Amino acid sequence: MGIQEQYRSEAAGLLSSGAVKLVIGFGEGSTVERRRPVFVRTPAETERLVLDGGCVANLSTYLLTEGLLSDGKSVAVFLKPDGIRSINILAAEAQLNPEQVVIFGFDIEEGQVRALEGRKASDFAPVIGVAKAAGLSAELQKEAELLDQISAAERFEYWKDQFSKCIKCYACRQVCPMCYCRRCIVDVNQPQWVNTSSHTLGNFEWNIVRAFHLAGRCVACGGCDRSCPVNIPLRLINHRMAKEVLDAFDYYAGECAEQKPVLATFRQDDPETFIL
Amino acid sequence: MTRILPKNRLDDCIAAWRSAGFSVLAPVRRSDLSRFEEVERSEDMALDLVLTERTIKDHFFPQTEPLIKYSIKKHDIDTQEMVPPERKRVFFGVRPCDASGLAIDDPLFGWDYRDEYWFKRRDNAVIVTIACTTSDDFCMCSSVNLSPDSTKGSDVMLRPLQNGSGWQVEALSDRGNALLGPISSILKEGSDATASTASVPVRFDVDKVMAWLADPASFESHFWKEISVRCIGCGSCTFLCPTCHCFDIQDEGDTYTGIRRKNWDSCSFPMFTMHTSGHNPRNTQSTRWRQRIMHKFNYYRGKFGVNSCSGCGRCTRQCPVDMGITETLQAITNLTK
Ligand code: SF4
Ligand code: SF4
Ligand code: SF4
Ligand code: SF4
Numbered sequence: 001m002g003i004q005e006q007y008r009s010e011a012a013g014l015l016s017s018g019a020v021k022l023v024i025g026f027g028e029g030s031t032v033e034r035r036r037p038v039f040v041r042t043p044a045e046t047e048r049l050v051l052d053g054g055c056v057a058n059l060s061t062y063l064l065t066e067g068l069l070s071d072g073k074s075v076a077v078f079l080k081p082d083g084i085r086s087i088n089i090l091a092a093e094a095q096l097n098p099e100q101v102v103i104f105g106f107d108i109e110e111g112q113v114r115a116l117e118g119r120k121a122s123d124f125a126p127v128i129g130v131a132k133a134a135g136l137s138a139e140l141q142k143e144a145e146l147l148d149q150i151s152a153a154e155r156f157e158y159w160k161d162q163f164s165k166c167i168k169c170y171a172c173r174q175v176c177p178m179c180y181c182r183r184c185i186v187d188v189n190q191p192q193w194v195n196t197s198s199h200t201l202g203n204f205e206w207n208i209v210r211a212f213h214l215a216g217r218c219v220a221c222g223g224c225d226r227s228c229p230v231n232i233p234l235r236l237i238n239h240r241m242a243k244e245v246l247d248a249f250d251y252y253a254g255e256c257a258e259q260k261p262v263l264a265t266f267r268q269d270d271p272e273t274f275i276l
Numbered sequence: 277m278t279r280i281l282p283k284n285r286l287d288d289c290i291a292a293w294r295s296a297g298f299s300v301l302a303p304v305r306r307s308d309l310s311r312f313e314e315v316e317r318s319e320d321m322a323l324d325l326v327l328t329e330r331t332i333k334d335h336f337f338p339q340t341e342p343l344i345k346y347s348i349k350k351h352d353i354d355t356q357e358m359v360p361p362e363r364k365r366v367f368f369g370v371r372p373c374d375a376s377g378l379a380i381d382d383p384l385f386g387w388d389y390r391d392e393y394w395f396k397r398r399d400n401a402v403i404v405t406i407a408c409t410t411s412d413d414f415c416m417c418s419s420v421n422l423s424p425d426s427t428k429g430s431d432v433m434l435r436p437l438q439n440g441s442g443w444q445v446e447a448l449s450d451r452g453n454a455l456l457g458p459i460s461s462i463l464k465e466g467s468d469a470t471a472s473t474a475s476v477p478v479r480f481d482v483d484k485v486m487a488w489l490a491d492p493a494s495f496e497s498h499f500w501k502e503i504s505v506r507c508i509g510c511g512s513c514t515f516l517c518p519t520c521h522c523f524d525i526q527d528e529g530d531t532y533t534g535i536r537r538k539n540w541d542s543c544s545f546p547m548f549t550m551h552t553s554g555h556n557p558r559n560t561q562s563t564r565w566r567q568r569i570m571h572k573f574n575y576y577r578g579k580f581g582v583n584s585c586s587g588c589g590r591c592t593r594q595c596p597v598d599m600g601i602t603e604t605l606q607a608i609t610n611l612t613k
Contacts, residue, residue: 029598031413036598037506057597061508161307167339167540171510175596187547196526196539197340227596229329229512231308 012043026055053111058221060086076102082221085254165230166203172224216262280466282442286318331518373588377518379429405430411474414589480605489574504565511542513591
């Protein structure tokens with residue numbers, strides 16, 4: 001039995017025993033290549049679940065749908081290691097109770113799906129340990145280094161050009177599991193702290209605010225980057241932030257549910273290289 | 277015999293229009309994004325795209341636009357309108373859906389008063405449309421009573437020749453006719469066959485959709501919840517749409533000086549309908565999605581006699597969670613089978 005069939009039948013079992021009320025997984029999309037989130041509530045519907053190399057989205061975002069977990073019941077969700085790290089962060093930030101989340105873990109290597117052992121977020125500690133040891137994405141590092149090689153002025157021009165494309169659709173925020181604020185700072189309008197205009201200045205404000213709020217929290221799932229309708233390489237911003245916290249504080253976001261948020265804690269031996 | 281614009285004379289054509297005082301805008305691909313921008317040479321044009329990612333709407337109703345400058349001194353308030361300058365522009369290589377989008381929005385911007393910010397640009401623009409010979413899985417013009425060679429909203433229609441050497445030219449309006457003046461020596465007579473237009477399947481039954489939406493019982497249907505459950509409520513389907521036209525007015529500056537701006541807004545956002553009291557009449561994504569569909573295929577038609585969708589398919593093409601309007605309209609069609 002392939003992993004897709006195995007997970008389908010386990011999901012059906014969880015639903016029929018009442019262990020979970022809902023399974024959030026992937027289903028067929030509007031084209032042959034596309035996969036989309038599906039929400040399965042009955043054992044029969046588990047037939048719709050698909051698991052293959054196209055299932056790249058981080059579905060943990062949906063767990064924060066208002067009221068979903070407030071009845072104390074459990075929900076099952078299909079997650080890659082990046083999504084499991086999101087669960088750890090959300091637990092550490094008191095946004096959900098990880099006991100209510102049953103995980104169908106998987107990973108994709110060269111287009112092939114591999115099952116990950118475990119059901120609770122804490123079961124996957126070894127997988128996340130391996131991911132941390134492997135380091136940040138070498139591919140992204142290469143792309144980021146191209147930017148490091150140019151002068152600061154050229155880099156500024158590069159981002160100005162990229163941000164000038166932003167239309168403030170907030171798809172990057174909406175798709176992100178870490179962007180869970182019920183009222184994002186850019187939507188606080190009494191007074192309007194951040195301009196809503198998507199001129200270049202406004203777009204800088206927005207993207208910088210978001211980058212700061214995601215530093216040490218982003219799990220590099222790539223959701224924002226894939227969602228941006230104007231193709232701004234948001235992955236490079238995320239990568240840079242992740243590299244900063246890793247190099248400075250040996251911090252890898254979402255290692256476990258007990259991990260303290262990097263920007264809300266300090267250690268006596270934290271480097272103070274930026275303090276004169 | 278019809279008039280032909282030879283492809284190898286495109287640069288002369290651009291030069292002729294430019295010396296007649298026009299800016300020429302065409303599809304370009306720059307910084308990993310396809311959109312309409314001013315061009316000086318034909319080699320910068322990306323005419324082989326099915327559709328640009330951004331619409332030409334951006335050039336008539338920009339994402340952020342200054343309306344007035346204000347300054348307040350003691351008891352004096354000084355305001356200065358910032359109506360855009362009159363600038364003659366040719367939009368070359370527009371697709372029929374985007375051209376239609378402009379025509380769909382015209383009545384809205386001219387309804388209770390004439391929006392000068394829209395019409396200053398509209399009245400000075402000439403839309404040169406190229407009929408589509410290719411399409412993708414998301415194009416749906418044929419489902420909304422348009423087609424890959426519909427002329428709605430266009431001033432000049434170009435139909436690609438089968439042999440790829442140029443386009444058959446047809447002027448559709450006075451403005452279109454006038455635009456052909458400066459290039460009359462470039463155009464030649466010919467009888468070359470035109471290429472067949474893209475075949476875009478009809479994806480839903482728009483009459484059934486309209487009938488179902490008009491039924492008052494549909495408003496509270498459970499259908500809206502089912503169809504919208506994975507929508508994450510971003511604004512990208514509305515912002516990339518050639519007909520979506522909602523905006524918000526914002527003052528930027530301080531108490532004494534500043535600029536009042538018109539910024540795109542989206543019915544997908546909870547803030548769109550949030551009252552000062554904190555009450556929100558559309559407080560779930562399903563009610564917001566319903567509004568989007570109702571507005572396009574029911575309310576807009578009621579007011580202006582036309583649906584507010586030109587079938588470009590962008591809302592489905594780029595939706596981060598593979599939603600978009602097509603599937604909803606297909607589902608409604610099936611509901612009423
Ligand atoms: S910022 Fe982007 S890559 Fe990082 S967790 Fe959010 S959606 Fe994923
Ligand atoms: S998804 Fe892209 S265009 Fe939309 S707000 Fe984010 S950066 Fe801007
Ligand atoms: S349908 Fe898609 S693009 Fe539109 S608001 Fe929902 S998630 Fe965003
Ligand atoms: S609703 Fe969708 S298909 Fe229709 S015009 Fe707008 S973006 Fe295009």
